[in-house]
Structure formats: C-alpha cells, structure tokens
Amino acid sequence: MNAxxxxxxxxxxxxxxxxxxSNNSKDHDILEQISVLKHEKIxxxxxxxxxxxxxxGAGAGSTLEMVNTYLQTKEIAADVIETGCIGLCxxxxxxxxxxxxxxxxxxQNVTGDKVNExxxxxxxxxxxxxxxxxxxxEVPDAKEWQGAAFLNExxxxxxxxxxxxxxxxxxxxxxxxxxxxRGGYKSFIKAINVHSPFEVCDIIEKSGLRxxxxxxxxxxxxxxFANSEVSDQKYLICxxxxxxxxAFMDRAVIEGDPHRLIEGMAIGAYAIGASIAYIYIRAEYxxxxxxxxxxxxxxxxxxxxxxxxxxxxxxxxIKIKKGAGAFVCGEETALMHSIEGKRGMPRPRPPxxxxxxxxxxxTVINNVETYGNVxxxxxxxxxxxxxxxxxxxxxTKVFALSGKIALTGLVEIPMGxxxxxxxxxxxxxxxxxxxxxAVQIGGPSGGCITEQNLDIQVxxxxxxxxxxxxxxxxxxxxxxxxxxxxxxxxxxxxxxxESCGKCIPCRxxxxxxxxxxxxxxxxxxxxxxxxxxxxxxxxxxxKLSQVIKDTSLCGLGQTAPNPVLSTLKWFKDxxxxxxxxxxxxxxxCQNLKEYKIEVDKCTGCTVCTKKCPVNAIVGSRxxxxxxxxxxxxxxxxxxxxCKFDAIRII
Amino acid sequence: MKTSIQEILxxxxxxxxxxxxxxxxxxQDVEGFLxxxxxxxxxxxxxxxxxxxxxxxTFYNQFRFKPLGKYHIQVCRGTACHVxxxxxxxxxxxxxxxxxxxxxxxxxxxxxxxxxxxxxxxLAPVVAINGNFxxxxxxxxxxxxxxxxxxxx
Numbered sequence: 001m002n003a004x005x006x007x008x009x010x011x012x013x014x015x016x017x018x019x020x021x022s023n024n025s026k027d028h029d030i031l032e033q034i035s036v037l038k039h040e041k042i043x044x045x046x047x048x049x050x051x052x053x054x055x056x057g058a059g060a061g062s063t064l065e066m067v068n069t070y071l072q073t074k075e076i077a078a079d080v081i082e083t084g085c086i087g088l089c090x091x092x093x094x095x096x097x098x099x100x101x102x103x104x105x106x107x108q109n110v111t112g113d114k115v116n117e118x119x120x121x122x123x124x125x126x127x128x129x130x131x132x133x134x135x136x137x138e139v140p141d142a143k144e145w146q147g148a149a150f151l152n153e154x155x156x157x158x159x160x161x162x163x164x165x166x167x168x169x170x171x172x173x174x175x176x177x178x179x180x181x182r183g184g185y186k187s188f189i190k191a192i193n194v195h196s197p198f199e200v201c202d203i204i205e206k207s208g209l210r211x212x213x214x215x216x217x218x219x220x221x222x223x224x225f226a227n228s229e230v231s232d233q234k235y236l237i238c239x240x241x242x243x244x245x246x247a248f249m250d251r252a253v254i255e256g257d258p259h260r261l262i263e264g265m266a267i268g269a270y271a272i273g274a275s276i277a278y279i280y281i282r283a284e285y286x287x288x289x290x291x292x293x294x295x296x297x298x299x300x301x302x303x304x305x306x307x308x309x310x311x312x313x314x315x316x317x318i319k320i321k322k323g324a325g326a327f328v329c330g331e332e333t334a335l336m337h338s339i340e341g342k343r344g345m346p347r348p349r350p351p352x353x354x355x356x357x358x359x360x361x362x363t364v365i366n367n368v369e370t371y372g373n374v375x376x377x378x379x380x381x382x383x384x385x386x387x388x389x390x391x392x393x394x395x396t397k398v399f400a401l402s403g404k405i406a407l408t409g410l411v412e413i414p415m416g417x418x419x420x421x422x423x424x425x426x427x428x429x430x431x432x433x434x435x436x437x438a439v440q441i442g443g444p445s446g447g448c449i450t451e452q453n454l455d456i457q458v459x460x461x462x463x464x465x466x467x468x469x470x471x472x473x474x475x476x477x478x479x480x481x482x483x484x485x486x487x488x489x490x491x492x493x494x495x496x497x498e499s500c501g502k503c504i505p506c507r508x509x510x511x512x513x514x515x516x517x518x519x520x521x522x523x524x525x526x527x528x529x530x531x532x533x534x535x536x537x538x539x540x541x542x543k544l545s546q547v548i549k550d551t552s553l554c555g556l557g558q559t560a561p562n563p564v565l566s567t568l569k570w571f572k573d574x575x576x577x578x579x580x581x582x583x584x585x586x587x588x589c590q591n592l593k594e595y596k597i598e599v600d601k602c603t604g605c606t607v608c609t610k611k612c613p614v615n616a617i618v619g620s621r622x623x624x625x626x627x628x629x630x631x632x633x634x635x636x637x638x639x640x641x642c643k644f645d646a647i648r649i650i
Numbered sequence: 651m652k653t654s655i656q657e658i659l660x661x662x663x664x665x666x667x668x669x670x671x672x673x674x675x676x677x678q679d680v681e682g683f684l685x686x687x688x689x690x691x692x693x694x695x696x697x698x699x700x701x702x703x704x705x706x707x708t709f710y711n712q713f714r715f716k717p718l719g720k721y722h723i724q725v726c727r728g729t730a731c732h733v734x735x736x737x738x739x740x741x742x743x744x745x746x747x748x749x750x751x752x753x754x755x756x757x758x759x760x761x762x763x764x765x766x767x768x769x770x771x772x773l774a775p776v777v778a779i780n781g782n783f784x785x786x787x788x789x790x791x792x793x794x795x796x797x798x799x800x801x802x803x
Contacts, residue, residue, distance in 0.1 A: 057773045057783035089772025245728030248769035283675065283712055284768055286781070324671055325711035327766060341670035343709040359668075402730035402771035409772050440729065474771075476729045490732050494766065500709075 009037065013180045014302060021190040037181035039098070040139050045078040048096035050169060052085030052255045053287055058092035062112030070119050084256020086169025087410035088156055094134065097122050103142050106134040106151055156407055159426055161388065161396050164372035165412045168256030173291050176298040179259040185304055187378035188266045192312045200271035201227050204374065207382035208394030213239055213367030214445065214471045216460040222364055225354035226272040229362040236274040237358065237365040238265055239335060240281040243327040244443035245494065246474035249398040250368040252410050254281070254288040258295035264371030266304065266316055267378060272364050275315045280335055283322045292320060327498035331554045332365045334500065345500045346554035367472070369398055389415035393459035397470070403477040404431045413458070420454040423477065434479040438570065442471025444491045445559035447566030467566045483588035484571040485578050489517040491563035499556065506557030509548040513564060516541055520578045522591040523634060538579055542568065587649065593634045594650045599624040601646035608638035608647065653680050655688045659695045667696050674707055683714040719754045719761030721799050724778040728767030735788070736775035740764065742789045746796050759803060
C-alpha cells in the first residue's frame with residue numbers, strides 16, 4: 001500500500017490509527033507506514049524552513065525561494081516543508097535538512113545568501129562552520145552527524161518541557177496526516193468513545209489545569225459549570241485575541257500546530273455539550289488565520305468535525321471570527337459582544353458566561369494555550385500532568401521573551417522554574433552584557449519583577465505575591481538604559497487608548513494618570529501654577545490608582561494602574577529623580593534632557609541653528625553658539641546634526 | 651475583477667446583525683476603507699440604522715474611514731518594540747512621510763498606522779509595509795527602506 005497517496009493515507013489514518021485509539025498497534029507494517037507519515041522514514045531529502053511570522057520577518061521568504069531554486073538548478077529531488085516557529089526567534093531564519101538515513105539537522109541564521117553554500121556542503125555530508133549549526137534532532141534508526149550537538153541539549157531547549165509547543169517548528173502545520181501520525185486526534189476520538197462528557201470535565205479538573213490567559217481559573221471546574229446547565233444550545237469559544245503587547249505564544253501555536261488547538265477545542269466542546277464553537281482571533285495575525293482555515297478544512301475532510309463524528313452522534317462545527325483590533329475584546333464578556341456584532345464592551349458579572357454567555361446561552365471561553373494542554377492530559381492522564389509544577393499551579397507555561405534579552409523567543413517551562421533560570425540560564429541573559437533592571441510580566445495588566453525577586457518560582461500565587469501576575473505570559477526584559485517612569489507612561493498611554501469608555505473610573509482615571517506621568521516626564525514650564533499642579537498630581541497618583549482599581553467594571557480597568565503601582569513600589573527613586581531633580585537617570589525621557597554647547601569645540605558652522613525646530617540656538621558664523629534654555633524642547637536635533645561633538649547632554 | 655459590495659452582502663443572510671463585523675471587514679478588504687455609500691448599503695442589508703453601524707465601526711481600531719496610501723505602513727508600538735526604540739522609528743517615519751500617524755500623505759503614496767502589537771516581538775522594533783515585515787529597525791535603517799519604496803514610484 002502506498003501511504004503517500006492522499007486517499008489511501010486518509011483511510012489508513014482513520015481506520016488503523018484513529019479507530020485504534022486504545023491499543024497502540026505493534027504491527028510492523030502499520031508502524032512502518034506511520035513513520036513514513038511522520039517523516040522519519042524518507043526516500044529523498046527533506047528540507048524544513050521555519051516560516052512563522054517571526055521567521056518570515058527575518059527573511060525566511062528569500063531562504064525558501066533560494067532553496068527551491070537550488071533544488072531546481074541542481075535537479076535534486078527533495079521535499080520542502082514550511083514549518084511554524086520552533087521558538088528561538090533570535091536566530092531566525094532557521095532551516096533544517098534531513099537526508100535519508102541521517103538525523104535531521106537544524107541550522108540558524110540561514111538568510112537567502114547562505115543557502116547555496118550550506119546545501120552544497122550538507123549534500124556532500126559535510127558540516128558548515130559551527131556558528132551556523134543549531135543542533136541535530138534524533139530520527140530513529142538514523143546515523144548521527146559527527147561534530148554537531150543535539151538540539152535537546154542546547155541550553156535554550158534543555159530546561160524546557162514542551163507540551164503545548166511539542167510539535168511547533170517540527171511538523172508541517174498544514175498536514176493533518178503528520179499530526180495524526182504523531183498521535184494527534186487520538187485523545188479526541190478516545191474521549192468521545194470512552195468517556196462521558198462529565199468524566200472529561202473531571203479528568204481536566206483532577207489534572208489541576210488552570211486558565212492560561214491570565215485569570216488562572218480552574219478549567220475543569222469551569223467546564224463542569226457549563227456541563228451542568230440545561231440548554232438547547234451551548235457554545236465554546238477560543239480566545240485567540242492576543243492583544244497583550246509582548247505576548248505571541250498563541251500566534252506561534254496556531255501557526256506551528258493548528259490541529260492541536262482544534263483537537264483541544266473539540267474535546268472541550270464535547271465535555272460541555274456545545275455543538276458550535278468559535279475561534280476569536282486577531283485580524284493582525286493573517287498567517288495564523290490562513291493556517292487555521294486550512295486545518296479546519298482538513299479536519300472536516302477527515303470527519304473529525306461536522307455531523308455525527310465517527311458515528312458517535314457528536315456534532316461540532318468550528319467557526320473563525322476575526323477580531324477588529326480592540327484590546328478590551330480579550331475580556332470575555334466584551335469578546336462575546338464582539339462576536340454578536342456589537343461594540344466590544346464588557347458587562348458586569350454575574351451572570352457568568354457559563355450560565356448566560358454568547359447569545360444568552362451557556363458558554364465556555366478559554367485561551368489557546370489552555371486548549372493546547374487538553375489533548376495531552378486526555379492522552380497521558382491527569383496524574384501525569386499534575387506531576388509537573390507546584391502545589392497550586394500544575395503543568396507548564398509558555399513564556400514569550402522579548403525586549404533587551406540575548407535570546408528572544410518562546411519557551412515552555414514547568415511551573416516552579418525561577419525567573420532567574422528563565423532569563424539567565426535559558427535566554428542567555430541581558431543583551432550586550434548590560435545590567436538587568438526589571439522584567440515586566442503580564443503585559444499592561446501585570447507588574448515588574450526586580451533583581452531582588454528574581455528567585456521566585458513562577459506560579460500564579462507567587463507572582464501575585466510580588467505585585468505582578470501571570471497574565472498571558474509575556475516577559476519584556478528591561479536593562480539599565482530603560483526608564484521605568486517612561487515604561488509606566490507607555491502602558492498608561494496604551495490602556496488609555498484601549499479603554500472602551502463604558503465606566504468612568506477607567507475612562508477618565510487612566511487619562512488623568514497619563515497626564516500626571518506626562519507632566520513628570522516633560523520639561524517644567526516657567527509658570528508657577530504648573531509646578532504646583534504637577535506636585536499635586538504626584539501626591540494623588542497612588543490614591544487615584546487605588547480608586548481605578550476598586551471601582552472599574554472589568555479586568556482591564558481593575559488592573560490598569562498596576563504598571564504604575566508596581567514601578568512606583570520598586571523604583572521610587574526614579575520617580576523622585578524625575579519629580580525633584582527633573583532628571584531622567586537613564587536618559588530616555590527626551591524632554592528632560594538638557595543640551596549644552598562646548599565653547600572650545602564649536603566651530604560656528606551654523607548647522608545646528610538651521611536644524612533647531614524652535615530657533616533656540618543663537619550665535620553668528622564662526623563664533624561659538626549658545627542654546628537658549630527656556631526655548632529648548634530637548635528634541636536632540638542639534639546633537640545629531642553636530643559633526644564636531646560639541647554638544648553635550650547634561 | 652473587483653468584487654462589488656452587493657456580492658459581499660449576498661454571501662451573508664439578510665437582517666442578521668451578528669454578521670456586521672465580518673461584513674465590514676470584507677468591505678474594507680475590497681475598498682481599502684469604509685465609504686459612506688457602502689455603510690448605507692450594509693445597513694439596508696442588515697436592517698440596521700447607519701448610526702448604529704458607525705457606532706460599532708468607530709469602536710474598533712481596524713476600521714478606517716479614509717482611503718489608504720499605496721504603501722501602508724504599520725508601526726508596531728508594543729512593549730518590546732517600545733523598549734527597543736520604536737518611538738524613534740515612528741518619529742522618523744512621520745518626518746519622512748510628512749504626516750502624523752493615522753493619515754495618508756498628500757501624494758497618496760504612504761499612509762501610517764500605529765498598531766498595538768503585531769506579535770513579532772522577537773524582531774523588535776518591527777514595521778510592516780503592505781504586510782511585509784521589516785525587523786530590528788533603527789531610525790537610520792527605516793529611512794533607507796522608505797527611500798526604496800519611494801524610488802519604486
């Protein structure tokens with residue numbers, strides 16, 4: 001039987017693999033065919049190019065083009081697969097080559113111009129210079145490459161435990177055959193055949209899985225609430241509206257392994273009795289939407305979605321709803337309003353969505369990562385899942401590392417790993433060997449963790465203990481060159497723009513907070529009342545924050561002042577330097593910079609006078625110039641223009 | 651061939667207001683923005699007052715009511731990009747194009763939009779021009795990139 005042909009592969013996977021969900025067949029023929037579909041037994045070379053959004057941004061498009069031209073001109077018969085992101089964004093584009101009989105080997109920073117040389121070498125079984133090698137991935141019964149370390153020994157990957165990201169960057173995301181061959185959809189078929197919906201809820205509750213979108217509510221309990229409701233129609237929603245600036249794990253999961261999300265949702269829908277499910281995904285993720293559409297179509301072709309799935313009487317259809325760019329739609333009630341075609345504004349709870357949600361029907365909402373864990377829990381059992389993690393936070397968590405860190409990317413680590421391990425052991429510490437200042441966790445709703453708290457274990461409770469929160473898991477690293485007041489102002493600006501405007505504390509309060517922060521970070525005006533106002537503002541900043549926190553309607557407002565409160569708590573000295581000394585110690589706040597012309601260096605070339613937008617520089621040709629302090633707005637145009645380094649920042 | 655607004659509307663059932671956002675997204679895909687006549691047409695199809703449609707459309711950042719430039723520049727202002735200097739990049743773009751973000755240049759070549767986060771934080775600061783990503787930018791490199799686009803004209 002030829003498993004390469006599409007229809008036979010389909011019949012084979014449905015009959016021999018999926019229907020055989022319980023007793024994993026040891027039949028030699030079947031195992032052989034599975035390893036062909038898993039791309040382990042290959043007849044001709046296989047080339048993988050990482051084509052996630054991050055890979056494409058780094059130039060994977062031209063890498064892919066060069067690979068195809070190379071194969072054509074040299075007339076080499078080979079297959080090329082576009083994978084998702086393996087998580088190490090810093091060294092994209094990543095390209096893997098798998099030759100028949102050899103381990104798969106992964107190369108980093110393979111821009112288009114390096115392709116020819118690299119492929120010449122590898123096809124002659126030689127390795128390029130060590131900087132290009134990322135590591136080899138073991139293929140059963142294949143030969144090892146001498147002189148290349150294994151990928152799972154790489155310091156970035158070794159401490160990770162990959163459940164949700166297991167297939168990301170490894171498999172072809174838009175080939176359902178490979179997903180099934182690697183054990184996919186078995187959990188779903190097993191669940192609908194063996195377990196009752198209530199049992200599924202029970203398994204998930206026992207595993208200790210908690211919502212990965214921020215709140216951390218026990219998933220199994222939420223499903224039980226919806227399961228116990230009686231209604232003619234129930235809905236399941238996947239929240240993929242990843243608006244948190246600095247978080248991109250949902251995008252990576254959908255781009256790299258869309259079938260895992262679909263399977264997790266299908267199990268959830270069965271558990272609560274929903275026959276319609278929605279994926280609410282950001283329109284800013286076109287590639288993720290495209291791959292999801294393909295994946296949904298394939299799942300339908302295999303009879304995994306639709307009417308009477310695998311003759312069990314279970315019905316399910318999954319629809320994609322594109323978000324329209326509103327951060328507040330990450331809040332569950334706002335998200336449901338948006339699906340209903342209304343303004344995405346939150347409403348008070350209760351009633352909770354599990355009682356009255358989308359179109360007034362019982363609804364369960366979870367995020368992408370939460371669903372991504374579900375198939376593995378059904379497959380290995382709740383005890384397996386609960387064996388990882390801390391007392392109250394089980395399993396793993398995906399973190400998106402960005403900012404001033406050496407290795408940016410995605411990591412999935414067991415709960416209970418310390419922040420220090422993540423930043424320094426896995427991600428290689430701070431960029432350019434600068435000094436660490438803080439790491440912002442949980443986006444605009446979270447807080448920052450400073451040097452002294454770096455050794456806390458990552459779990460829901462201990463993060464709240466230090467004034468931060470898990471959030472969706474974005475870690476933005478800041479070094480000594482980052483101004484914390486500026487960061488607080490940045491978040492406030494974001495929240496203030498994204499506030500939906502329904503309740504007053506959030507709409508007006510965030511605006512006032514932003515104004516206070518702006519006045520702290522801008523140049524003092526000469527009028528006396530302005531100084532007084534500024535001071536009054538500073539006095540009120542904590543009180544105002546508390547009021548916003550206590551009285552806002554939804555999670556967005558209630559957590560809006562967190563960045564201000566947390567930076568105020570840990571970096572009071574920076575605020576004081578801004579307020580009293582009118583100085584930004586990190587040199588970020590432009591308006592607080594003062595410029596001075598050094599008389600002995602100035603040649604009087606008049607370039608700066610021409611560049612100054614406010615005519616604050618005076619002086620005649622060939623004599624030293626001066627900056628009129630009162631007029632200067634601190635834009636730095638003169639500083640950039642001066643060819644003689646005569647302008648100093650003080 | 652360009653699809654007409656009516657063709658888009660035909661794919662959605664009449665009078666079902668929950669389809670409003672997908673319809674508006676489709677209209678914007680075809681027209682580049684939401685023009686008044688098409689909003690009126692959508693209102694008739696869904697049997698919704700035009701005021702209500704504008705209420706929804708103006709709520710979401712995605713919808714525009716002015717045509718875009720030939721090259722649409724999306725500047726990411728997420729946290730990671732901010733920490734690595736996206737403010738300077740935005741400044742340079744605004745200076746180069748000559749309009750503030752949210753506007754289209756007079757000659758209609760460039761338009762600038764600030765977006766919250768494109769999810770490419772590992773490559774910060776990022777700018778997407780007509781969907782093509784430009785990564786790890788500085789004030790200098792963005793100028794060169796814009797210059798290249800300008801020269802295509």
